Amino acid sequence: MSQSHHQYFAHGRAFAIGIALNLAFVGVEVFYGLIANSSALLADAGHNASDVLGLFFAWGAFRLANMTPRGKYTYGWQRSTILSSILNAVLLFIAVFFIAKDAIMKLQEPQPVAGTSVMIVAGIGVVINTITALLFMKDQKHDLNIKGAFLHMAADAGVSLGVVVAGLLINITGHQWIDPAVSFVIIAVVLWGTWGLFVDSVNLALDAVPKNINIEEVRDALNNYPGVQDAHDLHVWALSTNRTAISVHLVVPGGGGDRFLADVQKMLKDEFNISHATVQIEKEKNNQIECNHR
Template structure:
């Protein structure tokens, strides 16, 4: 077996971002829950519960990121990179469950609205805008390349928007006396969070079952390998995510008339990394395939899903 591996860059370190973000959000949750209880505001209590789930999510994301950096050993030859995918999935699942509880409570509150103190809501939610925006900015630079970091960024950015909505609700309740607005805002909060979380939930579940990452078009990977000199066809191609920022690939290249030297393999792995950000490529060169592909589609276990794009750099 001829194999080429490319590990040209390490994942960015977000330890400081996680520590600061968790500390800020714990302090804000305590303040928001206290004032929500004091003035009996469901919107504040709901947002406090959501922010608490975000604290848990940040802890999970941080734990996943740390586990993903553990060195491989004889028992775990890829290390613990998949912990980042698991953290993103649990993070999304917690948020969806929390939003279900929020909707249930808001629907009950709509049947018997209660007056709220608009000024207190506005001030507390205003603090939330600052806290959540600051935390989101800490994760902005990693959101494009790491699903785990993207989950943290999306939650904080969504929270900033939700807090802005709570400020508006507090102002309207203060000026017009709309007692029904508090549970309505809570329902809108739930809708915003579910919409923002669903993509994270779907993608992390997809990757947990070795799905092809959305940034990779499997047909284009196959076409690239088939375009290499001397390659007649590609056999048993697999692409999957080892973690939220690490993509792996295995393939057999059928080369009846030739063989692959180190320069050939280096060129192949560099192209795979450059076009698709595949970090760990293992290539086997054969004259005649001696293993059967594991599914009906010749290139792998299942027909590819077309995502309409690939990353070209």
């Protein structure tokens, strides 16, 4: 089995395990949140529920991105990972609205909260979310879709830890306002992470240069490449959350053959992790003589 196929099945297994664990935990949180009358616990359940949907979307997008291009989808379905990231962000914004609404009601009319139950259930959440985050830790540096899943689960582990602290403080002080107050801390954490994911995803959808690539460094590398007199009409954009494309015109007075194009493509891959290059060679600027697609 090739490395790519191995990663495909490993990611699929990680998504399946993560979804199963978190779906079960959401049910537990809702049940005990209602019994304990805890808005913090219900808030965490709402956040985790949106993350379960997020994992579903990320898994589906991951599978679509690996489908063979056909018909009018000449690039395949790779951009589904970008759309999935945007949808995940929107779902989290909706979850934040309902979390805030419930917390405000509890602040206006404080109600008794079973602190011990909150601590126990949220403690289970710390373990489950940590395990799920670890499933995606290895590959999150190379794929925004995977990174989104990793960051959500890591943040959830921290949020659940905050709920444990809330239960402990309620038991110690007896102050019921601590529970909705922690809900607002959860909201701040979710908004902070979600806004970054939303902005990055929208930028990719609008064909902005991916944030991990410095367009001026790419331009300089091409302009300084042996045999290249000038690089112009340079465009860099994302095919998916882990694949980047480039198109550029290179003025090469001596011309450039297959070997030259292969070397340029290798340089772009090695130095900038740009995997799909379309390069047009010109002997003189605005005097096109050869067009090669790679």
